[in-house]
Amino acid sequence: MGSDIAQDGSLQLLEISESFIYARALHLAAELKLADLLADGPRPTAELAEASATRPAALYRLLRALAGRGVFTEVETGRFGLTPVGECLRSDHPRSVRATVAQAGRLTAKTFNHAEEVLRTGEGAFTTAFGQPVWDYLQEHPDEGADFDTAMHEHSRIERDAIVAAYDFSGTARLVDIGGGDGTLLATVLTAHPETAGVLFDLPHVVERHRIGDAGLTDRCEIVGGDVFGELPAGGDLYMMKSVLHGWTDREVVSILTGCRRAMKPDGTLLLIERVIPVGDTPHSSKAFDLAMLVMAGGQERTQDEYTELLTEAGFRVERVIGTDSSLSIVEAVPTGAAL
Ligand SMILES: C[S@@+](CC[C@H](N)C(=O)[O-])C[C@H]1O[C@@H](n2cnc3c(N)ncnc32)[C@H](O)[C@@H]1O
Known part of the structure; x- marks a missing residue:
């Protein structure tokens, strides 16, 4: 035996x-x-x-x-x-993951050659592998940057239906997508909700490649280029961030969340759409992604408790965590008291 x-x-x-x-x-x-x-x-x-x-x-x-x-x-x-x-x-497949897989070969695999160093230092290794931090590298290598956006588009295309099915976006007047990439998810929500106006916010060179026009939504969606650590678009009643916070350290996450808190209406709502790590040994894609985020950027996937702690520090209260029919969950949070 x-x-x-x-x-x-x-x-x-x-x-x-x-x-x-x-x-x-x-x-x-x-x-x-x-x-x-x-x-x-x-x-x-x-x-x-x-x-x-x-x-x-x-x-x-x-x-x-x-x-x-x-x-x-x-x-x-x-x-x-x-x-x-x-x-x-x-x-050309509607659920293609070609760009994601090819880029994993060029960027993730090469960075993982430095994983042992990461275990010793706790610092992400992208800069060691490619000579500069990931977002700078993608900006300075426009072909690789465009491929990254396509990879994110592929992810969002696979995940968007599960997100829209799991969360009721109806009644939202102004939806702000922070780090929204090319706008794939935002366009899906706006198409399903003609009463909602959108704001797509990401780095200036990224929003230049937006797909909002392809969806025929330019009259209902503002495109704003900027830095997530700077001033964020104000006055939204719903803010969302999908697969953004996992790229940053706890300190950086609190700074981003505090910026959202400042920008949003006092009765607004914030959605974090991330792979929330289940406790225990349960197999979940978040655990491999978590290791990848560590090795690539010094970022991390987080448990529900870890998100709650960071949100609390930034002046939010978690209302609920909603599972979706994908590996993503939606953490819904609302402001507590005055902005910090
Ligand atoms: C992993 S992608 C997620 C994109 C999109 N939310 C999605 O799920 O498809 C992270 C996004 O954060 C954006 N980003 C990175 N650093 C940023 C910064 N300093 N300010 C604004 N956006 C930033 C990237 O350009 C990228 O679009």
């Missing part, structure tokens, strides 16, 4: 250890846009190799490995097609 468990334990550990090989293979498949090359159906490896400037024999081994994980399928020897899972790696 004991030795069976040990045997299973060994295999499980090896599986976890080897999973990085599949992760790296998937990053490469996304970077080489292999799924786009298969959009019209299965093709021989030689054609895919020519189109991706790779060696056929080497590419075959990558495709075969990922076929073993359900991404591609070898329909006949040396000829590969996409599975329904692999379809989501196509750039």
